[in-house]
Amino acid sequence: MDSSNNRLFRFSKPEWLNNSSVRNGGVYVAGALFAAGFFFLIDVASFSRSPRNGSDVHIKFVDWIPGICSALGMLVINSIEKSRLQADSFSYSGSGVAWKARFVLFLGFALLAGGLAGSVTVMVLKYLIKDYPIQTLYFGIANIVANGLVMLSSIVLWVSQNIEDDYTYNLAL
Amino acid sequence: MAAGLKTIIALSFVLAIGFLLVILSSALWHKYWPLLVVGIYVVAPLPNWICQRCANPDDFMDSSSNSAMDFGRFLTGFLVLTGIALPIVLAHSGAIEIPAMIMSIFGGLLIYGTIISFSMFFQEQEEF
Numbered sequence: 001m002d003s004s005n006n007r008l009f010r011f012s013k014p015e016w017l018n019n020s021s022v023r024n025g026g027v028y029v030a031g032a033l034f035a036a037g038f039f040f041l042i043d044v045a046s047f048s049r050s051p052r053n054g055s056d057v058h059i060k061f062v063d064w065i066p067g068i069c070s071a072l073g074m075l076v077i078n079s080i081e082k083s084r085l086q087a088d089s090f091s092y093s094g095s096g097v098a099w100k101a102r103f104v105l106f107l108g109f110a111l112l113a114g115g116l117a118g119s120v121t122v123m124v125l126k127y128l129i130k131d132y133p134i135q136t137l138y139f140g141i142a143n144i145v146a147n148g149l150v151m152l153s154s155i156v157l158w159v160s161q162n163i164e165d166d167y168t169y170n171l172a173l
Numbered sequence: 174m175a176a177g178l179k180t181i182i183a184l185s186f187v188l189a190i191g192f193l194l195v196i197l198s199s200a201l202w203h204k205y206w207p208l209l210v211v212g213i214y215v216v217a218p219l220p221n222w223i224c225q226r227c228a229n230p231d232d233f234m235d236s237s238s239n240s241a242m243d244f245g246r247f248l249t250g251f252l253v254l255t256g257i258a259l260p261i262v263l264a265h266s267g268a269i270e271i272p273a274m275i276m277s278i279f280g281g282l283l284i285y286g287t288i289i290s291f292s293m294f295f296q297e298q299e300e301f
Contacts, residue, residue, distance in 0.1 A: 027243050031250025038251075039258035043265055050266035161243065 026160025030153045034074070037149030040142045041067050048139060055136050062126065063143055066118035070150040073111030077154055080105055082161060112151055119147040180294060188287040194280030198273040206263050207277035213256045214285040218292060220248035256281045 041064070048059040080101055123140030192211070199207045224245025257278055264274035 024246060027246040028250035028253075031247035032254040034247070035251040035254035035258060039255070039262055043258075043262040046262060046266040046268075050268070052265075052267045157247070 023160050023163040026156055026163070030157035030160065033149050033153035033156060037067075037070075037146040037153065040146035040149065044139050044142045044146075053135070055132065057127075057132065057136050057139070059139060063122055063139065066115045066122060066143060066147050067150070068115075069111050069118060070115030070147045073108045073113075073115060074150055074154040074157075076104060076108030076111060078157055078161070080108070112154060116144070116147045116151055119143040184287050184291055187283055191280045191283030191287065194276045194283065198269075198276035198280065202270050202273050204269050204273070206269050207260060207273060207280075209259060210256050210277050210281040211284060213252055213259065214281050214288070217249060217252035217256065217285060218288055220245040220252070253285065256285065 044063070045059045047053055048057070119140075123137075123144055127137050127140035195207055195211055199205045224241050227241045227245075260269065260274040260277045260281075263269045264271055269277075
């Protein structure tokens with residue numbers, strides 16, 4: 001894919017990245033990161049209804065919206081066929097496939113970034129400006145951490161799915 | 174790597190210790206939430222197996238088979254971290270105690286490690 005003659009960047013992709021086990025490990029790590037983000041949300045929701053929560057601030061549906069946006073964005077991004085993104089440079093593909101794919105990809109990234117920004121918004125507007133103690137502020141912090149983990153998970157999944165091009169032919173031998 | 178009799182005996186010992194830890198962690202405090210960990214770790218290897226059957230590994234040109242395998246791996250990673258995170262969530266909201274959390278995490282990891290190593294031995298035997 002990137003031969004040494006016509007590559008764009010000064011540092012080449014390290015050789016150990018083109019390994020099928022690295023790729024599979026990346027997919028496992030992406031699943032684990034997504035689960036970590038998901039369980040931060042679950043933890044906050046269960047803690048807010050548990051007897052340990054001293055305050056009367058609870059998790060409402062507003063706190064779930066950024067997480068839902070991030071998860072939808074991750075679903076959209078990773079359900080695109082990656083090879084269609086460069087489809088216009090090949091002759092056999094129909095017109096505008098790459099454009100559509102890039103548009104859907106843009107929607108996915110917008111959802112993901114919107115989820116992260118929304119979690120910061122919820123934290124600031126619901127918890128930070130009301131001077132709650134740290135136990136209640138944790139609801140907002142965990143929301144940001146959860147959305148950041150979902151974003152990191154989709155980045156890891158994207159990168160590790162782009163590794164695949166070089167190793168398939170080695171496997172065919 | 175021969176899956177001898179010693180390996181099977183050692184694996185069964187580890188499995189028994191794992192179950193002992195999880196059952197103790199729930200029975201000592203009379204709160205039976207940690208038993209969910211056993212169920213999660215038993216289910217955890219299933220997506221890989223199912224998706225390996227769905228995907229056709231001989232077909233190199235078709236990338237859709239690869240994505241099915243990737244989905245299975247993603248689900249496996251999700252379930253493994255679920256088994257670790259669930260006791261922490263339960264302990265944080267006060268449903269179980271902190272020692273019960275530690276015991277159930279270690280027991281669950283032992284159970285999952287047993288399942289994974291057993292399937293690895295089994296598969297390598299089957300290939301030859």
